[in-house]
Amino acid sequence: MNDSYLKFVNSPFGGRLARSLGLPKPEVLRRYRADRPEFDGLIAIGAGREPRLFDALAGLIASIGMTSVAHESAGLWVPLATRHGLMTGRFEPAEAGAPGKLAALLFDASGIDDSSQFQPLHGFFHDTLRSLGKCGRIVVLGRPPEACASPRQWTAQRALEGLVRSLGKEARRGITANLVYVEDGSESAIDATLRFFLSPRSAYVSGQVMRIAGSRNEAPPPPVPAFDWRQPLAGKRALVTGAARGIGAAIASVLAAEGAHVIGVDIPSARDALDATTRQLNGSALAFDIAAPEAPAQIAAALDELGVDIVVHNAGITKDKTIARMTDAAWQSVIDINLSAQERIDDALLAGGILRDGGRIVAVSSISGIAGNAGQTNYATSKAGVIGRVESMAPQLRARGITINAVAPGFIETQMTAKMPLALREAGRRMNSMSQGGQPVDVAQTIAWLAHPGSAGVTGQVVRVCGQSLIGA
């Protein structure tokens, strides 16, 4: 819970010492606070040939109240922004000057359809990156490669991944870099996702590649009902498993702050902590062992009357051992609680129509499920299975407007990581682009974005909340 190195190097004396010894200096990340403006400062706009998302971006920037400056690559931005009634200026690459004057860099690469057209990518980031301030945001927008008409266009769009992941590793200073592929026809669905990636809510989410897709080859999903950006989950009911403590309690808290009524679930032995967590959120508590055979029916019965809009499968356990030393019981209980129980509960909620149309399922996976981990064959298998669940169920749920996604936390500061051996804990903390562990609230804010009514175009995807950990597959 306590990264004393981070605090030390951000003190006047510690900072001087770290500098003189050449030690890394992790930035104190700016996180969302209800009493501070979520969006402010200058956003630089760049673009490749024929940008297709400018209208949608102008609408977004008007709604979040940032001021844009157009890089020379984005020649069409100024007249368009003016038409939208936006204050806008031109970005002047000051040779040695004005570091930190920009809050965000936004590049529309949607029109690039050949690798010979990459010059503006270099021009824009070459000119602007040094002017981006601490905890700044980089977002590149493109088209989903697999939806491109020609191999040349697919190739060019796929190449953006290499650029964005490199920018995330290069930028440091608490800056995040993410890539959002917007399917042709889904331009109106970008706001919730771009707000998240431009906001301090995404403090520990970097190097991610997301897709916003509509209804390609399918019936259009039900329209998104009206919502209030300040309380987007008002009127929603959210089930959160493992809600008593740690990441689960943070999820419950953030969803409640966004307006949801939270129904927290945890095992009977955690009843007091669960009650304490849900009581202060004006939520409800269900003390069940989710792995018990009768649990799905019990949960369904408890939710039946009012239904549920958001289901967060957060409950999970670890029982680490090398497989040669792992008992059958340790293997089986981790698979059952972390994976099979999720399957049984969703089946019960879906079969009974208890999860409402337009609902949201978010399952907690792990970086171990992506990359594997020594001593965690059981845990990694279960968490890779969670990714399979999300990928397999998304197409089936689309017709009802239900999305299903996973978050994969990296090193998050919790009671669990506080008990790790020092060397392992320090490696986990520093081996990422932020040079520090994340906080439970970082996972919770990411889940709140996926649970948002405006995230209807995001489904079947996995988001790492890992500060762009070096570790991967």
Next chain:
Amino acid sequence: MNDSYLKFVNSPFGGRLARSLGLPKPEVLRRYRADRPEFDGLIAIGAGREPRLFDALAGLIASIGMTSVAHESAGLWVPLATRHGLMTGRFEPAEAGAPGKLAALLFDASGIDDSSQFQPLHGFFHDTLRSLGKCGRIVVLGRPPEACASPRQWTAQRALEGLVRSLGKEARRGITANLVYVEDGSESAIDATLRFFLSPRSAYVSGQVMRIAGSRNEAPPPPVPAFDWRQPLAGKRALVTGAARGIGAAIASVLAAEGAHVIGVDIPSARDALDATTRQLNGSALAFDIAAPEAPAQIAAALDELGVDIVVHNAGITKDKTIARMTDAAWQSVIDINLSAQERIDDALLAGGILRDGGRIVAVSSISGIAGNAGQTNYATSKAGVIGRVESMAPQLRARGITINAVAPGFIETQMTAKMPLALREAGRRMNSMSQGGQPVDVAQTIAWLAHPGSAGVTGQVVRVCGQSLIGA
């Protein structure tokens, strides 16, 4: 080129010192040698419920001449193997005994269709992993998740990734672990791929997930012509770019050893080295700058009469700088040589029908293209684009029986890495499951597998040759 630590800790004195200091002891990897048997020793067979690949596996094991022992999870193996005329026995989990007696572990998970059926995975690897010898092989076989009929089956098959990647990280001792998804109906196409993953040829390939797929929803590809396993590329003509030195020369050498006539390409300034490489392989040399506008037509003209069967896009350059310090020329030349030139050359070879039906394209990507890398925005963008090329062109080339795949090397010992600063070089060498860098021949052997006539079912895929590097996306 020279990992002196690896040599030191494998000397009698160095080994004792490393042990007493608790230092890692990388294994000297067993690599393919023409004068040693490629396959020998015992292979333990395990299975989940209703294994679907036993017949194909019995045929494979008969052809490579290994002896199988059946784990209790694979009850049906013994009668089936006997029907195939194989020598086979039963694996007895010896409590403390017989470490190193197995050469390979093979688990058929193809029939597992629910996460409640994972017990045999634990049972098999729990019982056998300690008996697997140095440089042993682990292969798990499943069904491609995305081709599964139900979400439950998809989830269960997807979960195998977490298991296999964890086994790779846990096993150490030069052991590799890979996952092969075999599409229903492609059982007859597994031999070349399983031979590769069981052979010392795959010494530095671990933690990979490959798919063998036929012609789902499409016309069947042309039948694979007969070939000789000892000279599978006999009669084939192979174009290799960047062939003068390093990894390219190793590729040329391995393809020639497999029977191919190699046409090496390199820039005119490397003409002498190129001539020396190709002369000793009885190959041909083409001194072209592949990025020159006229190069595609020149290469096409040089190959026109006899055509070409295998194209290996290996030529590439780096010009590393942070993007703020990177010149436009450095950005553009890396994109052009590493990515756009490949596109132009393939277009010329395909448009002219010079690349023959049943042909093979293999492009060299990089772990930087997967994960991004600070100081390599240009290189990572180009190498991510190579992945897009492979993914986008595979469906288009399938009807002609042409496959296109990419290899993504991790840390490979070359003249380039020998020039890296010591700390960076040591980090690159040790941060993988083999605790060492790979050799150019490891990349070359992987390419030879993809170029094999028996690899017709492998297309649109990326194989990392990285010893299961920790680094990923």
